[in-house]
Amino acid sequence: MKTTTAPxxxxxxxxxSGSFWMRAEQGGFALDSLAQKQLLFAWxxxxxxxxxxxxxxxxxxxxxxxxxxxxADYFALPAWNPHAxxxxxxxxxxLHHVSRLITEAVKDRNxxxxxxxxxxxxxxxxxMNEDAYATALGLSSVTYPPYFDDWIQLIMEARxxxxxVVLHGAERKxxxxxxxxxxxxxxxxxxAETTAETGSGESAAIPLExxxxxxxxxxxxxxxxxDEAPFxxxxxxxxxxxxxxxxxxxxxxxxSNPERIVDCDADxxxxxxxxxxxxxxxxxxxxxxxxxxxxxxxxxxxxxxxSGEESLSxxxxxxxAEAWDFLTDKSIRLxxxxxxxxxxxxxxxxxxxxxxLKAKVRPGVGGASQSLFGLSGIVQFDWRLAIGDAExxxxxxxxxxxxxxxxxxxxxxxxxxxxxxxxxxxxxxxQVRKKKGLSFRxxxxxxxxGPQDGEASGDDGDPRDSTDALRVEVELNEHLRGFIRQLxxxxxxxxxxxxxxxxGSLRHYQVLGASWLLFLRKFGLGGCLADDMGLGKxxxxxxxxxxxxxxxxxxSPSLLVCPTSVLGNWQKELEKFAPxxxxxxxxxxxxxxxxxxxxxxxxxxLVLTSYALSHLDEAExxxxxxxxxxxxxxxxxxxxxxxxxxxxxxxxxxxxxxxxGTPIENRLTELWSIFDxxxxxxxxxxxxFTERFSNKIxxxxxxxxxxxxxxxxxxxxxxRVKSDPAIELDLPEKMESKAYVSLTVEQATLxxxxxxxxFERLDRLPPMERRGLILAALTKLKQICDHxxxxxxxxxxxxxxxxxxxxxxxxxxMVRELRLEGDSCLIFTQFVEVGHLLQRVLARETKEEIMFLxxxxxxxxxxxxxxxxxxxxxxxxxxxxxxAGGIGLNLTAANHxxxxxxxxxxxxxxxxxxxxxxxxxxxxxxxxxxxxxxTLEEKIDxxxxxxxxxxxQIVGAGEQWITEMSTDELKDLFSLRRQxxxx
Numbered sequence: 001m002k003t004t005t006a007p008x009x010x011x012x013x014x015x016x017s018g019s020f021w022m023r024a025e026q027g028g029f030a031l032d033s034l035a036q037k038q039l040l041f042a043w044x045x046x047x048x049x050x051x052x053x054x055x056x057x058x059x060x061x062x063x064x065x066x067x068x069x070x071x072a073d074y075f076a077l078p079a080w081n082p083h084a085x086x087x088x089x090x091x092x093x094x095l096h097h098v099s100r101l102i103t104e105a106v107k108d109r110n111x112x113x114x115x116x117x118x119x120x121x122x123x124x125x126x127x128m129n130e131d132a133y134a135t136a137l138g139l140s141s142v143t144y145p146p147y148f149d150d151w152i153q154l155i156m157e158a159r160x161x162x163x164x165v166v167l168h169g170a171e172r173k174x175x176x177x178x179x180x181x182x183x184x185x186x187x188x189x190x191x192a193e194t195t196a197e198t199g200s201g202e203s204a205a206i207p208l209e210x211x212x213x214x215x216x217x218x219x220x221x222x223x224x225x226x227d228e229a230p231f232x233x234x235x236x237x238x239x240x241x242x243x244x245x246x247x248x249x250x251x252x253x254x255x256s257n258p259e260r261i262v263d264c265d266a267d268x269x270x271x272x273x274x275x276x277x278x279x280x281x282x283x284x285x286x287x288x289x290x291x292x293x294x295x296x297x298x299x300x301x302x303x304x305x306x307s308g309e310e311s312l313s314x315x316x317x318x319x320x321a322e323a324w325d326f327l328t329d330k331s332i333r334l335x336x337x338x339x340x341x342x343x344x345x346x347x348x349x350x351x352x353x354x355x356x357l358k359a360k361v362r363p364g365v366g367g368a369s370q371s372l373f374g375l376s377g378i379v380q381f382d383w384r385l386a387i388g389d390a391e392x393x394x395x396x397x398x399x400x401x402x403x404x405x406x407x408x409x410x411x412x413x414x415x416x417x418x419x420x421x422x423x424x425x426x427x428x429x430x431q432v433r434k435k436k437g438l439s440f441r442x443x444x445x446x447x448x449x450g451p452q453d454g455e456a457s458g459d460d461g462d463p464r465d466s467t468d469a470l471r472v473e474v475e476l477n478e479h480l481r482g483f484i485r486q487l488x489x490x491x492x493x494x495x496x497x498x499x500x501x502x503x504g505s506l507r508h509y510q511v512l513g514a515s516w517l518l519f520l521r522k523f524g525l526g527g528c529l530a531d532d533m534g535l536g537k538x539x540x541x542x543x544x545x546x547x548x549x550x551x552x553x554x555x556s557p558s559l560l561v562c563p564t565s566v567l568g569n570w571q572k573e574l575e576k577f578a579p580x581x582x583x584x585x586x587x588x589x590x591x592x593x594x595x596x597x598x599x600x601x602x603x604x605x606l607v608l609t610s611y612a613l614s615h616l617d618e619a620e621x622x623x624x625x626x627x628x629x630x631x632x633x634x635x636x637x638x639x640x641x642x643x644x645x646x647x648x649x650x651x652x653x654x655x656x657x658x659x660x661g662t663p664i665e666n667r668l669t670e671l672w673s674i675f676d677x678x679x680x681x682x683x684x685x686x687x688x689f690t691e692r693f694s695n696k697i698x699x700x701x702x703x704x705x706x707x708x709x710x711x712x713x714x715x716x717x718x719x720r721v722k723s724d725p726a727i728e729l730d731l732p733e734k735m736e737s738k739a740y741v742s743l744t745v746e747q748a749t750l751x752x753x754x755x756x757x758x759f760e761r762l763d764r765l766p767p768m769e770r771r772g773l774i775l776a777a778l779t780k781l782k783q784i785c786d787h788x789x790x791x792x793x794x795x796x797x798x799x800x801x802x803x804x805x806x807x808x809x810x811x812x813x814m815v816r817e818l819r820l821e822g823d824s825c826l827i828f829t830q831f832v833e834v835g836h837l838l839q840r841v842l843a844r845e846t847k848e849e850i851m852f853l854x855x856x857x858x859x860x861x862x863x864x865x866x867x868x869x870x871x872x873x874x875x876x877x878x879x880x881x882x883x884a885g886g887i888g889l890n891l892t893a894a895n896h897x898x899x900x901x902x903x904x905x906x907x908x909x910x911x912x913x914x915x916x917x918x919x920x921x922x923x924x925x926x927x928x929x930x931x932x933x934x935t936l937e938e939k940i941d942x943x944x945x946x947x948x949x950x951x952x953q954i955v956g957a958g959e960q961w962i963t964e965m966s967t968d969e970l971k972d973l974f975s976l977r978r979q980x981x982x983x
Contacts, residue, residue: 007085008039012092013058014147018154020071021056023063033062040086043077046070068154072106075099094143101127102152104137111156113163113224115215123163124149125156217288221338229281230255231262233289234340235314237326239414246323248300248316250286252278253340266302267313290314292339297330324407350416356386357425385425387415397425493519499546501580506543509720509727510536514543516718517657521548521628526656526678528634530719533661533911534918535727538570541630541659542578549581549605554627554654557584557604561648562632564610566888568863570632571608581605586613586620587859598623611636611644618647626653633887634658637677638670640686649677661914662907663717668694671713678716734917736927738941739814741806743785743932748976750784750791751935755974762967771963774970778936778962781974785932786834786901793833802841807930811838811900812845814928815877818896819846823923824875825896828912830882830903832856838900839879846877854881869893886912895923900930904940934977 006027013021024031024040031039033055041050047070054065066074076099088095105111105127114126127133134142145151156163220227231252238247250268254260262274268286270278293314294301299322302313318326331341385392390410392400400408406417496515498506506514513529517540520527529537545558562570567587574583584601586592586609592600597620601607614621629651631637637645656678664671672689675682683689697705720727743751758777765773783790787805802808811827818825829835832854839852851865866889868874875893880886882903894916903909909929917925931941965973 007087009087009089010040010092011089012095014145014151015058018068018150020066020068021058021063022066023061030061033064036062036064040064044074046073068151069158071095071151072099072102072155076103094145097139097142098145098148101134101137101139101142102155105133106155106159111152112219113222115218118218125152127152227255229278229285230275231278231281231285232340233268233286234342235293235334236342237323237331237344239323239344244320245317246320248314248318248326250314251342252282253342266316289339292337293334296333296337297326320405320407327407344414346414350414353387353416357383357428383429387417390415496543496547499543499550501546501550501578502543503579504539504577506539507536507727510540510543513537513540513718513720514547517541517544518547518551520716521655524655525716526658528658528660528663528674528678528713528717530660530663530717532719532721533914534921535720535722536919537659537661538573538632539577541657542574542581544657545581545606545628546578548627552627556625556627557601557607558628558630559607559609559621559624559626559651559653560630560632561609561611561614563636563888564612564859565862565884566632567608567610568859569866569888569890572863572867574606583608585609586617591617593617593620597621611648614651615644615647618650621647622650622652624652626651628655628657629653630657630659631674631677632659634660634674634677635662635670638673640669640673640676645673645677649680661911668697668709671709675713675716682716683712732921732924734913734925734927736929738929738931739810740931740933740938741810743934743976744788744804744806746788746804747784750788751781751976754780754784755976758974759967759971762970774963777974781936782901783831783834785935785937786829786831787837789837790831790834802845807900807932808838808841810930811898812841814896814898815842815846819848819877823896824869824894825877825898826885826891826894826912826916827877827879827898827900828882828885829879829900831901832881834901835879835881842877842879848876850877850879852879853885855884857884866891880912880915882908882912885915889915890918890920891915892918892920892922895921895925897925897927898930899928902929902931902937902941904944906944936974938977939973 008031009025011023011025015021022036022040024036026039037050037053037055041047041053044050047053050064056063056065075095102111110128110133111125112128114124117124117126130142134140216225219225231254234251234253236249236251238249240246250264250266252262252264252270252274262278263271264286265271268282268290270282274282299318300314302315327343327347331343334341385397387410390413392410396410400410400417408415408417491512493512493515495511496518498511513531517527517529521544529540531537531540548554548558560570564587567585571583571585574581582603582605584604584607586597586601586607591613597617601624609617609621629648631648637648639645658674658678660674663674669686669690672683672686672694676686684692693705693709696702697709754777758773762770762773780791785807787808788794789804802812815825815827827838829838835852835854839850842848843850851869853862853865857865865878869876869878869891870893878891878894886908897913897916899909899912903912913925913927917927929941931937962970962973
């Protein structure tokens, strides 16, 4: 930078954004912004010598911006620059003195909140004693610019960002206090005094201003300056021993030690033990407090003994109504204006303690000689109102209600009776009496969701008990307590002897499962057997069925509803383990219809049918009263709105059972649908369950709500997993691994063509067509990842080019290796055309016959395939479509499982894997999942891994969730990572 002696003239303008705009001239020419920053801020360290100064062009002139907070320091400094002298324009000259005044005032805390503005409903800052302070600084004449107040406001807002909140809080307190004062005699006269009625019926003049006596009092109240008094005046309320009168006392409380208290008489004179250093402050502080107290509580002022005496006096005794008013209202108003109040120690605790209605089940209910007849059975009980540890019988409660008091003594303890809560109690009692008692469902829910044995009741400050809702608790008798304990502990039920008709051996946990089902049947309660895949749910239910026949000789058959794909499997299992059962298959074109149906099944022990026929043959199936109805793979009714789910809920039976390894695949409402079949109405209707649990759990994973659902369903859901040491399965190990492959250039080209077409059309479509386009694109992309032929639909001859898909090449290599080692495998795909492609290629390469089971495979052929594969000389390679072969099959001949393409729900994939990894497996099972790198397969696999911890609660199934993504999210999901494309 060259040194020059030409002066620099600086012009300054305040702009609305709260900054100073500066421009400079030198030698008659305007300086550019860079030169201005270098010359004007050469000595200004806080802006790093102009580096951080912003540039702004106004009126076609370049200038720089100096923020209000930095401007005071900048203008107060001497304008020093070794390169050139600086001259300030006329409008800028006063800024040096004003800035010096501001900086010193901030340093000395002589800028304070503006009391006058605050009383007018606004807020701001002011300079205390401006002229005197300026003179003290040697500034004899200061010209204040019009933006002076705005400048100070911005500086103080930056230094004290919370002050606005503090002042608004003070304003709320002031307004609350004023709202308690009777209206002024002349509302238009701001100087008018209000007339407050005293306790004696006379009138006393109370100036409104005495709520805050002066500016200093207000500054103390907002914490700007400290209160020099070592104590604070306070009012203390004391409850009566026996009489009706409550006591009010004026006290002085030590600021540093609140336990130190000095009593005062009714006129506010401290007792003889008052420290001497307190006395100089006592009269003024007590007078200020008296003014606020009596302005807010007019009845507090005592009748003056002598006319014209100015001494202040409060009433020392008040009645119940006044004490209640003081506790619930006036003490809060006093606290809002910064006044201290000491209430009885029990009051705050009493306000937190909410009444609980306790329903005590009468002795004998639920005993051995009395059946509950299911969840709808009526339970008789006596009730009591519990408040804290005080319990009121009905006659005591009614006498208190008739007394029309909210604060009463009960057995030496104060009790708070809220009128709204009392109304809820009375309404609840009326409703229950209309029903002549509580249903067992009501009792069970209250017990499960209420405090358990040894747990706190939630009283005395529990935040969950702070709502206005009435809490109703149930107190069980010995019989019901034992019964509900058995419900939740299958191991505590009486174990059955293995029925004579059962051919085979049962593990201990399987005996417990069948015994648990029989226990539920005895009391008319449905149950869900939700054991892990492969633990033998089938033989547990067969055992239950045989035990029911031996014990009850039912007059009607049982009904089993299952997927079509496992009808044959059930026939085989029943023939093997219970050959004595008379089983009828209701399936196929020759099945009995109309009036012939009841006649055809009357001598049967069991009828087998499919989910599809549950709706088509609803008339036939609902015409019979069944001994029991069992749903195998009960997740088939997870959607409560489907026709088959609706038809199944209409079935009439003595007992209902559901079997599923995945009671929740997608949403919590699936669990509701299963339970509404098992025990109709137990979880409420679907709308209330969704509002109460599903929506909140699925959005926030609320642990407390999840715990409540678990408590409600646990008595009727029995789940054991393979890894449970108590199961003692001794199953071989299951090993999972992923096989990562790349796209060929051909596949990558097809992939990007599909993506390009998708996003070219996506944003032009309405929502429904948009979703359809996304789902269609998903299918195409997954087919391309498998093999180009799956997408292009070329002739079968084209499948000979194995090299067109690395995924296919890798599968062939792995199958060749395992077959050389004598191992067998299952290969799952979700596309039938891909299955046919794999069947042709594998048959040609391995020289073996390859079976392929899919949805179009006839039942008889399906049964032959499974029997052949499981036979002594079977095994080999078995292709299955995921939906047709993923459930209900026992394929333990395989010890390798391949997922050629991915179904984006871990539960569905695990179901398929468990066709091999189940009881009867003697080898280590290896699971191989193919993932195409760089594609949506890899990205969604990563998402599944991140979400695995949630899959036991809610797992996103299928692909519908993808259609709700934004276009940008879809681009990120679908975009191809080209570094993984085969070169």
